[in-house]
Amino acid sequence: MPELSGFSGKEVISILIAVGFTVKRTRGSHTVLRRGNVVCVVPLHSELAPGTLRSVLRQAGLSIEEFLNK
Numbered sequence: 001m002p003e004l005s006g007f008s009g010k011e012v013i014s015i016l017i018a019v020g021f022t023v024k025r026t027r028g029s030h031t032v033l034r035r036g037n038v039v040c041v042v043p044l045h046s047e048l049a050p051g052t053l054r055s056v057l058r059q060a061g062l063s064i065e066e067f068l069n070k
Contacts, residue, residue, distance in 0.1 A: 004053045004064065009044040012053065015070045016040065016060060035060075 013023070013031055021033040021040065033040045040059040043052065057067055 004050040005047070007048055007053055008046055009042050009048060012042050012048060012056060015067060016042070018070050019060075019062065019066070021060070033060075 009031070013033065016033050017023070019035075021035040021038075024032045024034050024039075026032075026044070029044045031042050031044060033042065038059070038061055040056060042048075042056055045052075048056070054064075057064060
């Protein structure tokens with residue numbers, strides 16, 4: 001399984017924007033992104049835990065390989 005550690009919330013958001021998501025709002029330490037009917041919430045932590053990142057990717061409908069290739 002590919003490595004999912006070392007990504008900050010800002011890095012994840014920029015990758016999601018590159019695949020077509022738009023930022024809808026930021027409130028506190030969470031940013032909500034949207035692409036069509038798909039809504040994804042990303043915490044703005046300095047480093048996301050691998051399980052949290054996996055959950056964000058599941059919400060976004062992206063595979064780990066698609067995410068790492070962007």
